[in-house]
Every structure is written in C-alpha cells, then in structure tokens.
Amino acid sequence: MDLKLVGKTALVTGSSKGIGEAITRTLAREGAVVVVHGRDRMKAEQVASDIVAGGGQAYAIVGDLTRDGEVEQLVKDAERLAGPIGILVNNAGGSGGSRETWDTAQPASWIAAYDRNVLAALRATTRLLPNMRQVGWGRIINISSLAATMPPPSAPDYSASKAGMNAMTASLAKAVAADGVTVNAVSPGTVHSAALDARFREVAMERGLKPGVDWEEIERVILPEFAQIPMGRVGTLEEISNAIAFLASPLAGYITGTNLRVDGGLSPGL
Numbered sequence: 001m002d003l004k005l006v007g008k009t010a011l012v013t014g015s016s017k018g019i020g021e022a023i024t025r026t027l028a029r030e031g032a033v034v035v036v037h038g039r040d041r042m043k044a045e046q047v048a049s050d051i052v053a054g055g056g057q058a059y060a061i062v063g064d065l066t067r068d069g070e071v072e073q074l075v076k077d078a079e080r081l082a083g084p085i086g087i088l089v090n091n092a093g094g095s096g097g098s099r100e101t102w103d104t105a106q107p108a109s110w111i112a113a114y115d116r117n118v119l120a121a122l123r124a125t126t127r128l129l130p131n132m133r134q135v136g137w138g139r140i141i142n143i144s145s146l147a148a149t150m151p152p153p154s155a156p157d158y159s160a161s162k163a164g165m166n167a168m169t170a171s172l173a174k175a176v177a178a179d180g181v182t183v184n185a186v187s188p189g190t191v192h193s194a195a196l197d198a199r200f201r202e203v204a205m206e207r208g209l210k211p212g213v214d215w216e217e218i219e220r221v222i223l224p225e226f227a228q229i230p231m232g233r234v235g236t237l238e239e240i241s242n243a244i245a246f247l248a249s250p251l252a253g254y255i256t257g258t259n260l261r262v263d264g265g266l267s268p269g270l
Helices: 018-029 041-053 068-082 107-135 156-179 194-206 215-226 237-248
Strands: 009-012 033-038 057-062 087-090 138-143 181-188 259-262
Touching (some): 009 018, 018 033, 018 041, 018 087, 018 237, 033 068, 041 057, 057 068, 087 107, 087 237, 107 138, 107 156, 107 181, 138 156, 138 237, 156 181, 181 237, 237 259
Parallel strands (some): 009 033, 033 057, 087 138, 138 181
16 A cells, blocks of 8 residues: 655654664555654664665664753754654653563652653644644654553553553644644554563573474463553554554545554554
8 A cells, every 4th residue: 555655754763773763664664755753863873774785765863852952953963964854653651671660659650751751742743733733744652652641550651651642632633633743652562572572582591491492382372461462462563554554545535533453453442
C-alpha cells in the first residue's frame, strides 16, 4: 500500500534507538524525509547515515527536550535541514528507569516523569503546530503506553505521566480537527526491544535454559511470567512503526483523538 508519504517531512523525537529509530526507518522507507533526534549526536548521526545509505532522506539533530532553549534550537535546526515539519512523533520520554513504589513515591520523581513525557511533547508540539495549522495539514502522534490505562502497582509516576499524554492527545485533537491536523496516541504493548531481549535471556538462564537457545523457545517459556498476551508472543519494532506510519499518512485523515493499542490483544476493548 502506498501511504503517500513522499514529500512529507517528519521529526521523531528520541529516535536514535529503539522504537523511535524503527519509526524513522519506516517513515523513510515510505518516502518521507525524516529528522532523527537524540541527545547523543553520534548515535543520531549513525541512524541518519544508515537511512541515507539505504536510499532514504534523513538528517540528525540533538537537544534535551526538558529544556526550553534546546527545544527551540532543535526545532530551528530540523526546519533548516529538512524544511517545514508536517509530521511530529513525540516518542522521547519513557520511565527514566523508574523503580518507584507507593512506599517510596516522591513529588520530585513525579515532576521529572511529567517533564520528560508530557512537557517534552508539549514543547515540541507548540513550536510546530502553528505552521501545521497555517498550511492546513499535519500529523501529531504521541507515544503513550498501556501503563496509562492498565497501571501496574509500581512506577506510578510513569503511569500517571502517560495518562497525562492521553488526555493531552484527546484535548488537542478536538482543538485542531478543523485545521486539517490530526492528533493520536499509540500505546505499544510488550515489544521485542534490545532491553527486553536482554532481560528475557537473563531470566531464561536463571530458569535453566541452555545458552544459545533460540528466541522462540525463550519467548514461549519466559513471556507468561511477564504478560498474558493472547497472541502468545511479543510485538516487533516494525509492527509498532508500521501502525505509526499509517497514522502519519494522508490515508489516516479521518482518524483523530484515538489511542491505538498495539499490544497483541493484551488490553482488548471496544
């Protein structure tokens, strides 16, 4: 399917690794000009270089999204390199390695979680939204989490911040719907990232699985300890990025204000 992304320009925050990297690669493969963002210039430039080597168009920028001045500069850099940004994927953020429980909850950790998730997305969005509204076309996609709607008992700071992103998505979608700008959230489920792979293999060793066993066996044995996924497997980075590429495309022009759960049926709902 042609997603009609040729000629579109996308900025994906936090895209020097993981889900963000997969998103930039998918968008570039579909013909979009992509801006790779991170805080490590070498990693961001490596991803951009790989995309260019594969025939795509990509640029790299750096900046801390928790700092207003740096966000201002990175947006200017993105537009100088790639032109006006029509697609913004607010992927940067995450848990920050949170190990907080309700016994150890501190306001400072909640403030930090809100800053790197909700406010980071807000800073980028408010700087790019005016031009999207002016030209009458734009796509904003916020990367949320199942933790926003299925919060576990631990890391409440992370769950609360992602719930805030969902509310922000719904509110903004209503505010700009008549301007040709769509705003959606995507909530990935359990995804086969480098960190998850390492953790599953660590647990597999603890359970007595032999070194070198293939991933399918590790997944079959270890996954039930982490999540009861009806599909019986974890998702791939490509499955997440493909869903985001569709929402970023002109083909998804009548979809806004949604939270798309890409989770193998872990959180079914109508």
